[in-house]
Amino acid sequence: MKMIEPNFRPTRRAVLTAALGIGVLAALPGVARAGTGGANGSLAFDGDALLSAGGTLSTSTDGGATWSERALPGRVLALATHRDRPGRVVAGLAEGGVGFSEDGGATWRVGTAGLPDGAVNAVAIGSRDPDLIYAAIPGDGLYKSEDAGESWTLAMDRPWLDEAERDPLALVSVDLDTGMGGIWIYAGTETGLTRVPDCFCRWQDVQPGNAMDALVAGDAPPPENPLPAGEPVLSLASSPSSPERLYAALPSGLWASRDGGVVWTQIVEESASAVAVHPEDETYVAAIVGDALKLSRDSGMTWTAAAAK
Amino acid sequence: MRRVAYVSAGVLAVAATGIAVLAQSGSGSESGSDITFLGEPVTAADIAAGKDLYAQSCAACHGAGLEGQPDWKRRLPNGRMPAPPHDETGHTWHHSDRNLFEITKNGVEAVVAGYESDMPAFGAVLTDAEITAVLAYIKSTWPERQRAAQAEVTAQDEGGS
Numbered sequence: 001m002k003m004i005e006p007n008f009r010p011t012r013r014a015v016l017t018a019a020l021g022i023g024v025l026a027a028l029p030g031v032a033r034a035g036t037g038g039a040n041g042s043l044a045f046d047g048d049a050l051l052s053a054g055g056t057l058s059t060s061t062d063g064g065a066t067w068s069e070r071a072l073p074g075r076v077l078a079l080a081t082h083r084d085r086p087g088r089v090v091a092g093l094a095e096g097g098v099g100f101s102e103d104g105g106a107t108w109r110v111g112t113a114g115l116p117d118g119a120v121n122a123v124a125i126g127s128r129d130p131d132l133i134y135a136a137i138p139g140d141g142l143y144k145s146e147d148a149g150e151s152w153t154l155a156m157d158r159p160w161l162d163e164a165e166r167d168p169l170a171l172v173s174v175d176l177d178t179g180m181g182g183i184w185i186y187a188g189t190e191t192g193l194t195r196v197p198d199c200f201c202r203w204q205d206v207q208p209g210n211a212m213d214a215l216v217a218g219d220a221p222p223p224e225n226p227l228p229a230g231e232p233v234l235s236l237a238s239s240p241s242s243p244e245r246l247y248a249a250l251p252s253g254l255w256a257s258r259d260g261g262v263v264w265t266q267i268v269e270e271s272a273s274a275v276a277v278h279p280e281d282e283t284y285v286a287a288i289v290g291d292a293l294k295l296s297r298d299s300g301m302t303w304t305a306a307a308a309k
Numbered sequence: 310m311r312r313v314a315y316v317s318a319g320v321l322a323v324a325a326t327g328i329a330v331l332a333q334s335g336s337g338s339e340s341g342s343d344i345t346f347l348g349e350p351v352t353a354a355d356i357a358a359g360k361d362l363y364a365q366s367c368a369a370c371h372g373a374g375l376e377g378q379p380d381w382k383r384r385l386p387n388g389r390m391p392a393p394p395h396d397e398t399g400h401t402w403h404h405s406d407r408n409l410f411e412i413t414k415n416g417v418e419a420v421v422a423g424y425e426s427d428m429p430a431f432g433a434v435l436t437d438a439e440i441t442a443v444l445a446y447i448k449s450t451w452p453e454r455q456r457a458a459q460a461e462v463t464a465q466d467e468g469g470s
Contacts, residue, residue: 141382157384165384180403181462199403200382202390204421 043235043276043286043293044079046104047086050276050286052293052309053079057105064286064295064306073099073108077121078170083240083279085130090149092120098135100149111149116140122168126198127175127183127240134185136168142187142196159187159194159203162230166191172236173198175243176260186261188233188248193226193261206261225263228252235274239282247285247300249275254287256300267300344445347406351445359446362439366431371395375450389427395447402455405466406444413440 041054052058053076058067076099078092091099097112098120118137126132131148134155144155158165170188178184178197186195186206196203208222227233227248235249246257254268254275270289278284283299286306293306344351364373370392371377377394385391393399401409411419414437416430431440448456 154382156382157390160384160388163388165388179405179462179466180400180408181458181465182403197400197403199400201393201400201403202417202421202424204424207422 041274041288042076042079042091043274043288044081044089045276045278045284045286046081046089047279049104050295050306051079051081051089051105053091053105058309059105060306064293066307067309069309070105071108072105073097073110077119078123079276080123080125080133080171081279082125082127082130085125088125088130090123090125090133092123092135094119094121096120098123098133098145098149109149111145111152113150114145114152115143122171122187124171124173124185127173127238127243132173134171134173136171136187138167142168142171142185142200156196156200156203159189159196161189161191161194166194169232169234170236170249172238172246174238174246174260175240184260186236186238186246188236190232191230193233193236193248195261208259208262223263225265227255227264234272237275237277237285239277240279242282245277245282245299247275247277247287249273249287254289254300268303342445342449344449346441346445346448347410351441355442356446356449359439359442359444362435362443363446366435367395367443370428375399375447385427387427389425392428395450397451397455401447402451402459403462404459405463407463407466409444410437410440413444 042052044051048061050060050064053072055075057070057072057076059070060067072091073093074097075094076091077094080090082088087102087104089101089105093099093110096117096119097110097115099108099110101108115135116137118140120135121138122136124134131146133145133149135143135152137143141157142155143152145152158167160166166189168187168189172186174184174186176184180197180199180201182198184195185198186193193206194203195206206226208224227250231250231252233248233250237247239245244258244260246261248255248264249272251271253266253270254272255264256267257264268287268289272287272289274288276286283297285296285300287294289303294303295306296303342351342353342356344356372394375395377399378391381391381393383391393401395401404412408420414430414432417424417426417428435443448459451459
């Protein structure tokens with residue numbers, strides 16, 4: 001296992017933005033909880049196993065009834081898994097670098113080659129390629145690895161929303177065609193949702209696929225109901241079994257979309273900080289709501305609390 | 310200033326190279342190429358004219374060697390992105406013919422509503438034939454893998470991307 005070097009050498013860019021980034025992170029409930037090493041703040045499904053990570057990794061293979069603890073290579077700010085690669089767990093680390101496990105979190109290696117210093121607060125795995133990994137570094141940008149974390153390159157600068165660059169707080173690869181030979185990467189930021197094609201031509205708002213056609217034709221624009229304006233999007237999940245179905249955790253609650261993020265419906269009205277969806281069942285959702293880990297088997301209509309870890 | 314330079318360069322380019330495109334198109338030169346654009350074959354003469362047009366209208370920002378502006382993945386102080394490369398290291402080959410034509414003629418906002426870019430619409434500067442020639446030249450520089458991928462994207466483009 002590669003050890004993380006403790007003597008960071010921040011770039012000028014990172015130094016200039018660190019103060020803002022730290023302030024934003026501290027103000028966000030989900031990230032702050034993970035940052036303090038308290039309750040676990042990131043969720044993912046690895047097959048039927050539910051993973052909850054922060055200072056430690058907790059795993060449950062019985063729907064949250066019982067839990068086992070596993071060590072982590074560092075404090076985790078984000079988790080990602082892949083339906084086609086059972087056992088692979090990718091973790092964004094607070095001290096920098098991305099942790100990789102191929103055995104469900106039992107053992108870990110850390111990939112840093114090409115990654116700048118600094119926390120990795122959002123990670124995603126390419127929906128169509130489990131070796132394609134994305135990592136977001138606050139104050140810097142979005143990086144990608146095409147070799148399962150052995151090497152990293154800058155993919156693109158941070159999204160631009162409300163006249164400023166915004167740090168991605170959550171990333172998810174959504175298996176919906178962009179029309180450009182690839183699929184979308186959605187990012188939750190401190191001021192809302194955005195997305196970029198995986199060719200990285202430009203960050204852009206989530207819009208109906210036929211919005212431009214309607215504009216040209218002079219037709220009424222298709223219906224939209226975006227997430228609350230200006231609110232941080234702390235966590236995102238896309239169901240591999242039904243990729244147009246998305247879930248988002250916000251301070252205002254938990255939200256769901258059935259059309260790739262154009263129309264959103266609030267399904268929980270209590271503050272939510274993390275969400276994950278089962279890889280084979282888009283109605284099976286896990287979320288951290290308030291301070292509790294809750295599970296739903298019906299797309300969020302009803303919830304049960306998981307057992308204490 | 311960049312916008313002014315863009316347009317000025319484009320206007321100057323039309324007078325010289327636009328005439329050349331028309332002259333070559335009308336010369337009966339049918340030297341073949343394996344490039345198509347919007348489903349139509351493109352001649353070697355069109356590509357050569359497109360290369361000249363590119364040098365005069367596009368290279369100032371996208372680079373004489375299609376390499377893009379330095380550090381093109383990093384945002385400019387005004388929040389906009391630098392001009393990306395048009396070679397295989399960029400993302401141009403991820404876009405369909407129709408999409409590339411629309412962006413060049415009508416601006417990026419023609420395909421992404423509300424998107425702000427330093428690149429102006431060239432519809433008032435270049436004719437459709439000249440835009441086609443420039444894009445055909447760019448396509449002709451791509452390795453086979455990128456050209457095949459872009460052909461697939463173009464084939465799948467059904468009116469919106």
